[in-house]
Amino acid sequence: MPVRDPGWWQAVNPPTTPEGIIPFESYVIREKGKVEVATDACAECHTRVMADGKVIRGAQGNVPFAQMFAYAIRNVPEKTPAAPFNDVFYAAPWIKPDPSLPLGGGGIKPFHDHLASLPQGVNPRQGTSLLYPIQIPDLIGVKDRLYLDRTGLEQNRNIADLMRYDAINNFIQEITSYDGFIPNNDPGDAKLPDAKTQSRDSDRALYALAMYLYSLKPPPNPNKFDALAAKGQKVFAREGCPKCHTPPLYTNNMLTPVEGFKVTDEAKANYRIMPIVVGTDPYNALNTRRGTGFYKVPSLTGVWYRGPFGHNGEAATLEDWFDIHRLDDKYVRTGYRGYNLKSSAVPGHEYGLDTSTEDKQALIAFLKSL
Ligand code: HEC
Ligand code: HEC
Structure with a gap:
């Protein structure tokens, strides 16, 4: 659970409830006498705060996530190449030339500035593209969808598929070999990390998470069938x-x-x-x-x-x-x-x-x- 730098919310101005609550963040106490703010993982992108402050859990999120990411890299020196960030999230070097290069092949400044300019409701999720960020899906009703991701990358035949999706998307694809390209490693290093050094959420946790996703319900629709x-x-x-x-x-x-x-x-x-x-x-x-x-x-x-x-x-x-x-x-x-x-x-x-x-x-x- 990454803990927030206290300055971030002034910088990114996230939507709040009328009481001023940011519904996808929690207080955490890791040390006696110290209260910190941490992200609520999935809820951060998959929570919608409506104009009147009502919160819809699981709906297409509208948190300024890209701005938060941009804020996190704001102090990286301007001359730093964007490649290390781009390699982890977007590079596809098996296509020649790598389509992610227009931003990934330059400096960190245009990479940062473009991130900061993205509208809410889309997200440059890892494996998608900063040039073509993807619509955040509504998770309400996910049980009935046979394909996950806009590109239908994964099937959703049963709860095990949804559990697998959640495990894989929790950063496992960053230790995947894409035809020899391994995002988290140095370029040219084609070795995957030793499986013994890796972990994922337990089957029990993933089952509970999937059951939670199944339980998400839409709010009452104010628009009548007139x-x-x-x-x-x-x-x-x-x-x-x-x-x-x-x-x-x-x-x-x-x-x-x-x-x-x-x-x-x-x-x-x-x-x-x-x-x-x-x-x-x-x-x-x-x-x-x-x-x-x-x-x-x-x-x-x-x-x-x-x-x-x-x-x-x-x-x-x-x-x-x-x-x-x-x-x-x-x-x-x-x-x-x-x-x-x-x-x-x-x-x-x-x-x-x-x-x-x-x-x-x-x-x-x-x-x-x-
Ligand atoms: C950084 C923002 C972000 C976070 C955090 C995030 N997601 Fe997503 N999620 C997305 C985006 C964007 C997509 C769409 C990806 C695509 O279509 O290629 C997505 C897709 C999904 C889908 C597929 C739904 C569909 O209909 O295609 C599921 C299920 C899902 N996320 C569940 C989760 C869970 C569970 C977590 C926490 C472990 C999580 N997400 C964390 C942004 C996020
Ligand atoms: C041949 C199949 C097909 C037909 C016919 C079709 N659609 Fe679609 N619709 C799609 C696909 C595929 C997408 C996704 C487009 C994309 O990837 O951006 C889509 C997207 C949409 C969206 C955007 C949804 C979102 O969450 O992004 C709306 C709204 C929509 N369609 C409404 C309609 C309406 C209304 C009609 C009839 C006038 C219609 N569609 C006819 C296949 C179809």
């Missing part, structure tokens, strides 16, 4: 959304290949794959350690309390996700803007974009009622 939502439900059906966002889960639990990825017969035999390319940015699926060549169809339940949307959180709101102008290169994104970009299109997933303003309003009212 006449507008009923009209939106018809638009939803007419536009073919249920084919992929199938009720009652509002996902068909399938994977869609990205542009330029050839699906093998083996993959077709073993995974639930739709032969449809949705056309969103393929970077995370092709250029990162969590890449699989696919993105999953996300569930649409709980969209009323979450955002930003899209796998990189490119659209701050549902209104922006269904704004046809987002296909234009001159579009200024409302969510994650991309690295070094003032404007750029949010490509793909054109479903519902060319409907009338009234139909869109109804569609969004329906989605917010889920």
Whole structure:
């Protein structure tokens, strides 16, 4: 449990409850007479504090985590190369040139500054990308999802899979060999650490953690299924959304290949794959350690309390996700803007974009009622 430098919360200004409580941090006493603040591990990224201060456990988190990371490295001398940090979290040197180099191959300052600029609700999780940070998922309802991660990197067939996911993501992948590249070691050192020196959470702890994730429930939805939502439900059906966002889960639990990825017969035999390319940015699926060549169809339940949307959180709101102008290169994104970009299109997933303003309003009212 990392203990916080007392200055961090003034620096990053995290959201709090009306009582001033930061709901994903705890006081710890490790030494008599000394009270310290420590992170609540998973809860830090997977807790949402709403505008009115209400706390939704397990929802897409909105803690300024990237700013906290940037704060932690703020005093690293400017001339220090970013490579040691980049190697641990993002490097993918088996792809030539390594796609993480635009930030990972330079100095620490641009790396720090870009981190500090990321919007809340996306996170440059290890194995994803600082150039393409990923949407933090809503963990409410995770039991019903057959694939974990936006790229469907891991299956979720039963509680053991979820336990495995939690164990692996608790930093085990940083002692993984990626075709000879081992993130935590010096470049060129292809040895994994002796297993005897390593540990992970116990099966009991992981089981309890997974049971906790199963127990997460959405808060009561303030958006009623009214006449507008009923009209939106018809638009939803007419536009073919249920084919992929199938009720009652509002996902068909399938994977869609990205542009330029050839699906093998083996993959077709073993995974639930739709032969449809949705056309969103393929970077995370092709250029990162969590890449699989696919993105999953996300569930649409709980969209009323979450955002930003899209796998990189490119659209701050549902209104922006269904704004046809987002296909234009001159579009200024409302969510994650991309690295070094003032404007750029949010490509793909054109479903519902060319409907009338009234139909869109109804569609969004329906989605917010889920
Ligand atoms: C630094 C922020 C952060 C922390 C801390 C964190 N997560 Fe996550 N978590 C993420 C992000 C971002 C993803 C999405 C990764 C992706 O899609 O590639 C994710 C994905 C997941 C998923 C997959 C859900 C899905 O539908 O794809 C589960 C389950 C999960 N986290 C559980 C946990 C648990 C349990 C812990 C504590 C051991 C934890 N997380 C700690 C940011 C975090
Ligand atoms: C062919 C399958 C398919 C169809 C049809 C489809 N979607 Fe999607 N939808 C997806 C996929 C895949 C994503 C993930 C996109 C990404 O990776 O950024 C997605 C993402 C979304 C999101 C963003 C969710 C989030 O958490 O990021 C919304 C909202 C959405 N779809 C609504 C709709 C609506 C409404 C329709 C009908 C007008 C529709 N979709 C039609 C496959 C589909």
